[in-house]
Amino acid sequence: MSAPASLHASPIFAVRETAESGRGVYATQYIPKGTLLFETAEIAASIVYREYWKEVCAQCFQYDRGRNWKIRNAKTGHAFCSENCQVIWQNDVVTDEVASMAIEGLGKPRQSSSSDHDHNPAYDLPRPTIPEIESAWAAAEDTATRIRTARSSAKPSKPERRLLTQILAIPPTRDLILYQLPALLTIANSPSLWADVLILESESAPYTSPADLELQITSYHHLLACAPLPLLGHITAENLRTLAAKSSHNVFNIWSQDLDDGGSGGSECLGYGLWTAASYWNHSCGPNIWKRREGRMWKFWAERDVAEGEALCISYLGGDERDMTRQERRDKLKEHWKFDCACSRCQAEVS
Numbered sequence: 001m002s003a004p005a006s007l008h009a010s011p012i013f014a015v016r017e018t019a020e021s022g023r024g025v026y027a028t029q030y031i032p033k034g035t036l037l038f039e040t041a042e043i044a045a046s047i048v049y050r051e052y053w054k055e056v057c058a059q060c061f062q063y064d065r066g067r068n069w070k071i072r073n074a075k076t077g078h079a080f081c082s083e084n085c086q087v088i089w090q091n092d093v094v095t096d097e098v099a100s101m102a103i104e105g106l107g108k109p110r111q112s113s114s115s116d117h118d119h120n121p122a123y124d125l126p127r128p129t130i131p132e133i134e135s136a137w138a139a140a141e142d143t144a145t146r147i148r149t150a151r152s153s154a155k156p157s158k159p160e161r162r163l164l165t166q167i168l169a170i171p172p173t174r175d176l177i178l179y180q181l182p183a184l185l186t187i188a189n190s191p192s193l194w195a196d197v198l199i200l201e202s203e204s205a206p207y208t209s210p211a212d213l214e215l216q217i218t219s220y221h222h223l224l225a226c227a228p229l230p231l232l233g234h235i236t237a238e239n240l241r242t243l244a245a246k247s248s249h250n251v252f253n254i255w256s257q258d259l260d261d262g263g264s265g266g267s268e269c270l271g272y273g274l275w276t277a278a279s280y281w282n283h284s285c286g287p288n289i290w291k292r293r294e295g296r297m298w299k300f301w302a303e304r305d306v307a308e309g310e311a312l313c314i315s316y317l318g319g320d321e322r323d324m325t326r327q328e329r330r331d332k333l334k335e336h337w338k339f340d341c342a343c344s345r346c347q348a349e350v351s
Contacts, residue, residue, distance in 0.1 A: 013037060013312055015280055023201070024282045024311055031306040037289065038277075041297040044190075044197050045183035045243065046273030048254070050174050053077065056254075056270050059085035060295035063256045063270055093185075123209045130205055133213060137237050140217040143167075144237065147224040151232060167225040170218055175271075177219045183243045183274070184223070187234045196276040203248035203338065216244060243274075249337060250279035252298065253318070283337070284313035285321045285329050286345035313343070326350075 012031055018024050031037070048056045054068045058078040062085075069079040071086055080086040128136070147167060150160035187194045207213040223235045252275055256268040278298045281289060289312050290303040306312065315321050316337060321329050326349040333341045 023280060025280050027306045027308055027310050027312060029308050031302045033302050033304045035302045037300045037302060039297055039299040040275055040277040042193055042275065042277055043296065044186045044193055044274045044276050045179055046271065047175050047179035048271040052270045054079050057081035057085050059089040061254050123211050125209050127205055128207055128210050128213050133205060136213055136217060140220060141237060143221055144224055147221060164225050167221050172219040172222040173215050176215055177222060180219060180240060180243060184231060184234050187239055188231060193276065197246050200246045200279055201249045202245040206244045206248040247274055250274060252278060281312060281314040283316040284343040285341060286343060287313050287315040289314045
C-alpha cells in the first residue's frame with residue numbers, strides 16, 4: 001500500500017513496509033543534524049479534557065498555567081486565547097452548517113455520574129476479548145437500527161419517542177463523544193484525510209475494559225439519537241470502531257509545553273489528537289528524530305546526523321526513556337503499544 005500524499009512527497013525520506021515493524025520512515029539521503037524533516041497540522045480528531053475546557057484554546061491548544069481564556073463561543077463553550085484563533089476556528093468549523101449544528105448540540109453534554117473511573121471496579125476488569133467485542137457491537141446494532149428508524153420517521157410512534165428519550169437520558173462521557181464528533185465530521189467533509197486514517201496501524205482489541213467498551217456503545221447510541229440528520233449516515237459502528245482501533249496506537253498527547261525539556265512534553269496533559277501524517281514514525285529508545293508541537297502543528301527535526309537508509313524514529317515515551325531502565329521501557333511499551341522493543345539501544349543494553 002502506498003503512503004499518503006501528505007507524507008511521502010519528500011526528497012529526503014520515504015515510507016516503506018518492513019518485515020519487523022510494519023510501515024516505517026527511512027532516510028533516502030544523508031540528513032544533517034537539525035534538519036526540519038516534516039510538519040503537519042492535519043488533525044482527524046482531537047479532544048481537550050473536560051477539566052481544561054476553559055483553559056485551553058480550541059484552535060491552537062495554548063495553555064497558560066490554568067488561567068481561563070476570556071474569549072468564548074457562547075453556543076458551544078469553546079475557549080480561545082485570541083480573537084484571531086476564534087475567527088480561524090469559526091471559519092474552519094462553524095461555517096459548515098452540519099458541523100455547526102453538531103457542535104452546538106453536543107458541545108456540552110452532561111457528564112456521567114460514574115465518570116470517576118478510578119472508583120469504578122468495572123474499569124479494573126481485563127480487556128474484553130475479540131469475541132466479546134464482536135458480541136457487544138452486534139447486540140448494540142439492534143438498538144442502533146431502532147434509533148435510526150425513529151430519527152428518520154416524520155412522526156415517530158410512542159415507543160420510538162420513548163426509545164429516544166431513554167437513550168438521551170443516559171449521558172455519554174464528554175471526552176469520548178467530543179473526540180468521536182470531529183472524526184465523524186472528518187468522514188463527512190474530508191474523505192481524503194479519513195483515507196489516511198484508514199491505513200494507520202490498528203489495535204484489534206482497543207478497549208481497556210468492558211466498561212470502556214460499554215461507554216463506546218453508549219456514545220454511539222447517543223450520537224445516533226441527537227446528531228443532525230445529515231450526519232446520521234456517517235454514524236456507524238464500523239466508523240467508530242475504526243476510530244478506536246486506529247487511535248489506540250497513533251494519537252499524540254497534547255502537553256502544556258511549560259517545561260523547557262527540548263521535546264514535546266510539559267507538566268499537564270491537556271488532551272490528545274489524531275494527526276494522521278505524524279503517525280508513521282516508528283519508536284526507538286534512542287531516537288534520531290526530535291518532535292515538538294507548535295500550536296496545531298507538529299514538527300519533526302533530525303536529532304543527530306542520519307545516514308542514508310537509516311530508519312527515522314521518534315520516542316513514544318516522550319523523553320522519559322532517557323532516565324528509564326531497559327526493562328522499564330520495555331514494560332511500558334508492551335503495556336501501552338503492545339510490542340517488545342528491539343531498538344538498537346535495547347539490544348545494546350542486554351546484560
